[in-house]
Amino acid sequence: MEDEHSVTSKSPHVVSFSISALLLLGSACGGWILAWWFLSFHRENERLWMVPLGLVIFCAPLLACLSISFSPGSCRRFILSSSAMPPPPPQPTADLERH
Numbered sequence: 001m002e003d004e005h006s007v008t009s010k011s012p013h014v015v016s017f018s019i020s021a022l023l024l025l026g027s028a029c030g031g032w033i034l035a036w037w038f039l040s041f042h043r044e045n046e047r048l049w050m051v052p053l054g055l056v057i058f059c060a061p062l063l064a065c066l067s068i069s070f071s072p073g074s075c076r077r078f079i080l081s082s083s084a085m086p087p088p089p090p091q092p093t094a095d096l097e098r099h
Helices: 012-040 050-069 072-082
Strands: none
Touching: 012 050
């Protein structure tokens, strides 16, 4: 019998996809704050604190997502997973004769 609280190992692709999805959701929240400010308070120049907050919440998860996806460990994992594919067929070599 398995314990209800046992830890199951997840595929690295599932984990990285989950983290990326959460970061993009956080970025969407920042975009929502900026859109709300623009539609409701831009004309009167009120609640200007929402602009930097929205920009930070919008940009920080995007930068984190990019840094995770292009980190050396992530790139190395991609290269190792693609190396499991069979190599391409060898190119035929032409005999070059000198005249």
